[in-house]
Amino acid sequence: MILAALRAALGEAQVLGPDAIAPRYFDDETGGTHGAPVGLVRPGSTQEVSEVLRLCLAAGQAVVVQGGRTGLTRAALPRTGELVLSLERLNRIEDVDATSGTMTLGAGTVLQVAQDAAAEAGWRLAVDIGARGSCTIGGMIATNAGGHQVFRHGMMRAHVLGLEAVLADGSVVSAMQPMLKNNTGYDWKHLLIGAEGTLGVVTRALLRLQPGVAGHETALCALPDYTALVRLLALLQARLGPRLASFEAMWDDFLSQAVAVSDLRAPFEQAWPCCVLVETEGPEDGALGAALEEAWAQGLLGDALLAQSGPERARFWAYRDAIGEITRGMALFEPFDVGAPTAQIGALVEAIRARLAQELGLTRMVCFGHVADGNLHIALELACEDQRHAAEAVIYAAVRAAGGTVSAEHGIGLLKRGWLGHTRSADEIALMRRLRGALDPHAILNPGRIFDMETPR
Amino acid sequence: MILAALRAALGEAQVLGPDAIAPRYFDDETGGTHGAPVGLVRPGSTQEVSEVLRLCLAAGQAVVVQGGRTGLTRAALPRTGELVLSLERLNRIEDVDATSGTMTLGAGTVLQVAQDAAAEAGWRLAVDIGARGSCTIGGMIATNAGGHQVFRHGMMRAHVLGLEAVLADGSVVSAMQPMLKNNTGYDWKHLLIGAEGTLGVVTRALLRLQPGVAGHETALCALPDYTALVRLLALLQARLGPRLASFEAMWDDFLSQAVAVSDLRAPFEQAWPCCVLVETEGPEDGALGAALEEAWAQGLLGDALLAQSGPERARFWAYRDAIGEITRGMALFEPFDVGAPTAQIGALVEAIRARLAQELGLTRMVCFGHVADGNLHIALELACEDQRHAAEAVIYAAVRAAGGTVSAEHGIGLLKRGWLGHTRSADEIALMRRLRGALDPHAILNPGRIFDMETPR
Structure with a gap:
């Protein structure tokens, strides 16, 4: 019934019945199970998305919105009875303005394609995540994606100058002017950013670009304890200001696993509780080395390596990037993405480790993360599926006690909705439901x- | 009736009847006329604000929320029948965290007090506006205040890590965790920021601080035309990256008026169509001078002066700061705060000048602004009050034609609500009203x- 109406509106080619849906539309990065959707529609314009939603609203038809399906919370996995609304055809880069440093593009554009187009014009789209080869701009806006440049350049929200979206009733809201300032009524785009597609479907965006990078200085620092890490961060901020771009922590469990699963050697002569990968953006004038000498003199460093070449810089990043190999070596695991005030993350890691070992006998995990953003990742190996809920309960209870968040950058989706109340108060959730x-x-x-x-009703 | 209920809840001292209200609560920066409020209440905590709003909702009592009353849109002026809700007692700086660079404070805290407290801890609250001595943090959040560091550091929105607010029904929403990342449901704080107090009353905030500034390089540049200005901006962005902090344009009418009303000499030997005050943040290593030499070689500059000392830097800024004296010399004037894409502002100024002269015979005005943010200010002298609406119609029609905004940073308030539709579509306004x-x-x-x-109903 809905499929017939959609075919009448959009034509036959872009409306598929349940048996014609290719397997890729059923999967995301979590390996979660999907239901039986009623069909798939691939609109080619904002106007077509509007027509789809008008028809769906009239028919009481629920939709699941899909970008690149690289999410980690199962938000894009179709459930039984839903219509898959794929934005993959909205993948046109409409404009790159090399004078003002902005880019206008469709929501279905793949991140890496957008990054490359920016670079070709002498600019940089200063947001980057591991899924860059398949995640889409629309999905990144819907989830307010993070990554390893947030401390310097902000989350996806900070890069969105303008937005076009279709609301549930099919009305189109568009604010695509390339201006940093526009204080005229509610800035509704900020409500849609990070709303995981529940308040509207983003179809186009205008992104702010950053000047290309002049250079990098990169170091791998070993720390005697977490307190030293917090003091090192404060010192680097004071000395390097906006040049401090990345500050990626890796705990001892991470580094030893990275060495075990890859052909990388241990970076330091001895093991340290924690190490940090630091990178600057800007002229390669020795500022990072000078700041680290100061840190050394203050006793904040156990050891430190300053990259002397591009290949050495790549080798430092290879430790951090070994996470893929580490988790592939875990038969069954869960990737946690929690947050807490930076100063408390050290104690949080210790509390979680102790309680997982004590209460569940779980000891195989690696801890790492964008700690300058207050973001901790934990890849935890489970012995069996039954342990999943208990492990979540242990970790999220510790996070709640630390005043933290059950999701720093991945979002809630289907996977974490039971834990939303661990981070948000009843009044906050009531407010969200009113907006919804x-x-x-x-x-x-x-x-x-x-x-x-x-x-749906 | 409402006053009796408020007195019972908050005590006698903080609830004033209409005759006891001091004159300052009736004024803002626009000199607009006010109505006859029913009273004034000064709650001392979030909980007391909650009690006030619960009582007001029960009584159908409208409130007008007041911070420092330095707004330029009359939003804080009491209208007849309203209760004045002053947040001036919520002025406590609760905490400055010198390790993480954050600050927790009440909404009634004056900006300059907050700036000084940050500086004392070795950090910087990197938002600044002319009214710093009396505007409050809560008012700046409610209006998403801008200023002359937006290009580098963003508007007020960018500095707000956490927020506490009371909704119209008295419910308290609080998200005061010092974390850059928290993707758990809707980020409701962004909806309240810039909503001019119509969606909730901000009572407390957690602000992100920036490292202290290492130094400045400052230049005053004369430009042969506006096209050169746009190209100069692109060149400076490419060469200076995040060090480019201010880029303040002053048209010839501004500079000649500044010289006429002050004891400043003309900065250049001849008149130029436009000049720009450029300032960097960072080491004083000659980077700005080198970039300007490159601009000179490309023919982008008519003339340029690089500040050689602190006093010379102050003198350059004195031109820009002469706006106060300029407008004090105008018997009757209106301060416009419009926006358009940076590349189009030059043509916009010419179109507005021509049409104001042609259609209204108005020729006395000065044009200036944060053009890198797409923000143009016009101080227009009027011959009589009757010209105000016609002048607005001319200017806002030109802005609409340029795809611009009728308010870049001041907001809408009472003054511009008739023009909201010049910037926002009917569907956007419908969305805003649904949220309201x-x-x-x-x-x-x-x-x-x-x-x-x-x-109110």
């Missing part, structure tokens, strides 16, 4: 993502 | 600000 009710009263957009107990 | 209806269905918070035709 105001914009999508029939809950047809990504129902059940973020919020429990929600069915 | 969801959060304050009885329109008791700042009614009539932003939106026309709104009465």
Whole structure:
């Protein structure tokens, strides 16, 4: 019924029945199970997305919005009865303005394609995540994607100058002017950014670009304890200011696993509780080395290596990038993405380790993360599927006690909605539900993502 | 009736009847006329603000929220029948964290007090506006204040890590964790920032601080035309990256007026169509001078002066700061705060000048602004009050034609609500009204600000 209406509106070619849907539309990065969607539609313009949603609202048809399906919370996995709304055809880079440093593009554009187009014009799209080869700009906006340049350049939100979106009733809202300032009423784009597709479907974006990078200085620093890490961060901020671009922590468990699963040698002569990969952006004038000498004199460093060449810089990053190999070596694992105030993350790691070992006998894990952003990742190996909920309970209880968040950058989706109350108060969740009710009263957009107990009506 | 209920809840001292209200609560920076409020209440905590709003909602009592009353859109001016809700007692700096570079403070804290406290801890609150001595943090959040460091550090929104607010029904939402990342449901704080007090009353904030500044390089550049200005901006961005902090344009009318009303000499030997005050943050290593030499070689500059000392830097800024003296010399004037894509502002200025002269015979004005942010200010002298609406119509029509905004940083308030549709589409305004209806269905918070035709019910 809905498929017939969609075919009448969009033509036959872009509306597929359930049996014609290719397997890739059923998968995301979590390996979670999917349901049986009623079909798949691939609109080619904002106007077509609007027509799709008008028809869906009239029919009470729930949709699941898909970008590159690289999310880690199952938000894009189709559930039974949903219509898959893929934005993959909205993949056109409409404009790169090399004078003002902006880029206008469709939501289905792959990140790396956008990064390359920016670079070709002498600019940089200063947001980067591991899934760059397949994640889309629209998905990154819907999830407010993070990555390893957030401390310097902000999350996806900071790069969005303008947005075009379709609301649940099919109305199109568009604010695509290339201006940093526009204080005229509510800045609704910020409400849609990070809403995981539950408040509207992003179809186009205008992104702010940054000047190309002049150079990098990179170091791998070993720390005697976590307190030294926090003091090192403060010192580097004071000395390097906006040049400090990355500050990636790796605990001892991470580094030893990275060495075990790869052909990398241990970077330091002895083991240290924690190490940090530091990188600057800007002229290669020795500023990082000078700051590290100061840190050394203050006793903050156990050891430190300053990259002397491009290949050495790449080798330092190879430790951090070994996470893929590490988790591939785990038969069954869960990737945690939690947050807490930077100063408390050291104690949080210790508390989590102790409680997982004590209460569940789980000891195989690696801890790492963008700690300057207050973001800790834990890849935890589970012995069996039954341990998953108990492990989540242990970790999220520790996070709650630290005043932290159950999701720093991945979002809530289907996977973490049961834990939302560990980070957000009842009044905050009530506010969110009021907003959801105001914009999508029939809950047809990504129902059940973020919020429990929600069915389209 | 409402006053009795408020006195019972908060005590006698902080609830004043209409005759006891001091004159300062009736004024803002626009000199606009006010109505007859029913009283004034000065709560001392978030909890007391919550009690006030609960009582007001029950009584159908509209409130006008006041910070430092330095706004330029009359949003804080009391209208007849409203209760003045002053946040001046929420002025405590609760904490400055010198390790992580964050600050927790009450909404009534004056900006300069917060800036000084940050500086004392070795950090910087990197937002600054002319009203720093009396504007409050809560007002700056409610209006998403801008200023002359936006290009580098962003608007007020970019500095807010955490927020606490009271909604129209008295419920308290609080998200005061010092973390850059928290992707758990809707980031509601971004909806309240810039909503001019119509969606909730901000009571506390957690601000992100920036490292202290190592130094400045400052130059005053004369440009042969506006095209050269745009190219100069692109060149400086490419060469200076994040060190480029200020890029303040002053048209010839501004500079000649500045010289006429002050004891400043003309900075250049001849008049130029436009000049720009450029400032960097960072080491004083000659980078700005080198970039300007390159610009000179490309023919982008008519003339250029590089500050050789602190006093010379201050003298350059004195031209820009002469705006106060210039407007004091105008018997009747209106300060416009419009926006457009940076590349189009030159043509916009010419179009506005021509049409104001042609259609209204108005020729006395000065044009200046944060053009790198797409922000143009015009101080226009009027011959009589009757010209105000016609002048607005001319300027906002030109702005609309340029795809610009009727308010870049001041907001809408009472003054510009008739022009909101020049910048926002009907679908955007419908979306805003849905949000307003969801959060304050009885329109008791700042009614009539932003939106026309709104009465408390």
